[in-house]
Amino acid sequence: MVVNPVAEEPPTASPSSGDGVAASGVWRRFGAVEALRGVDFTARYGEVTGLVGPNGAGKTTLLLVLATLLMPDAGTVRIAGHDPVTETRAARTRLGWVPDVFGVYDNLTAREYLNFAGAAYGLGSRAAARAEELLSLSRLRDYADRPVHVLSRGQKQRLGFVRSLVHEPRVLLLDEPAAGLDPYSRVELRDILRRLAAQGAAVVVSSHVLSDLEQLADRVVFVDRGVTVGERRIDDMARAPGPRMWRLRALNQSELVTALDLHNYPHADPTPGGVDVELVSDEAAAGLIAGLVRDGVHVVSCAPLTGSLEATYLELTGEQG
């Protein structure tokens, strides 16, 4: 794949005020381990920004720095224009954070938990009304007066997520939010996050589930070994040139194989899931489908085997030995 070297450049060093999150040159060391070695990261208002990288790349450490819990050793960080170190409180009022692992107070009810979160953000008399809104948003209204420990893992996850929205933050940080969610809840989470971004929030999501991010994020920042290794816009990535595996399925598989052989398309051995073909571009795929239809092959589906995000991820993070 041809890589545009300009896109490899980290985001601009000076954080602009239009960014919900602007971090540049962030270093953080734990004893002998350098978890962050000059990470650059920005997240714009109105967009969902994905944070992607292998285990131990520093994603959680970066999110802890952004969430005002860890002090960076070096570098500048702005959350909604505020420095989390010197203007901690101002940053916190504008910030929602969902850690990868979190507990809820087992003996509280869902409603009490949200009421408490509202009080902790100084909502005062508005806390109760806000709790009701969030109970509806998380579809936990039926469980509002049940103790939290009767909730399923996914329901607790949803409760923890809406807790982070209690003070209507402009910046939302989520660490692996989809972990432990069933497919329906994932789709729902995606819809809520898209809606929040549409309302103007800057949403940051770290995730390993690249297929989820592909449908959720506007932009993805790749982090590896404590540094930013690249960033892409999802729509750019989908159009990026380069050969990729596509999977074809037809009503009659032997018909399909015959047609591919006829037109000299190299392909893998057919499997019950379909036949894999390497194609150089979207245009090539469109051309192949048109050709197959002309030949009378009943094509059922033709889709890229690996997402463009996964391909980029492997390319950016996998090659370093």
Place this chain on the structure above:
Amino acid sequence: MKGILTVARLELTVRIRAGRWRWLLAGWFVVLVVFTALLRVALSNATGLDGDRGTVMYGGLQLFLLGLALLVMPALTAQSINGDRERGTLGVLQVTELSAFDIAAGKLLAAWGTACIFLLVSAPLVAWSMVEGGVPVIRVVTVTFVVALLLGVICAISLGLSALLSRGTTSSVLSYLCVFGLTVGTLILFGLVTAATTQTRVVHFSPPGNNVPAGCCNSTENVERTDLTWWLLAPNPFVVLADAAPVTTQQPPTCHNVTTGASTSTYCTYPAQNGVDPLGDISRSVRSLRAPPALAVGPNLSPRRGGLVWPYGLGFDVLLGGFMLTVATRRLRTPRRKLARGVRLA
């Protein structure tokens, strides 16, 4: 203040709903009832008890209650911060608008409130001993206040330790060691230091007559300088409790000055104690430690008793509690620069 109350209310709600807490409270009450009833039966059989039975009952009950409370409090508080961290509820609390002090003070307030509930449960037994007579209201008010303050100090120490140490078991063990240090440790230290600083002094006396042989009339004696070491005992919660309790009834001592050479000391005769008073007895013995060593004078003459001990002890304990609250606050402050090994922030 609003933030502190928010945290305290949450902590109390969570505590009260946890089942084990109710059982602990019930067990606590049963033990106190059994103790008081047994004490009452023992007193009705006792002979040579001139004073009011209530004085003994109340004193015994308060000392027993304090001892029991010192054992229970660390269990209730020693994991309040590192336990939250392990359960993953601390980080989401820290990113809110609550300050580190709100969280620390709120947790302390909840723990202290719990301690006060334990105290409140003993109210019927206190009333019982008051009915038996010899327990003035001022004594009950003062002692209750002092016990509450002491339990608050223990809560603050446990809280500070739970912020300092990442493992709940370690902070629990250390909290109990602190309680041990304050109670038994102060006694041991006082005993050892007093023994180590015992002085030998030479006493001259002049026998009547002029024919005094050389080397005559000197004798050596060992003098314990408790007037220099009494403060080691002061932080002991039992000493503070007993010494702070207002004395029931006491005739003033008759004092007069004795001049030995150039120095003049005051010696007093104390009237015989009317009946047994556990708190008063402890108080009298620790106050007498503050007096300078006695001369070999008449059996009823003893040096004027030293001053109060409890203000020093309680002052030290409250300062210690305040220090541990500061430690907890500092430990909860975010963003954090240093992170203890193996500690997960969220």
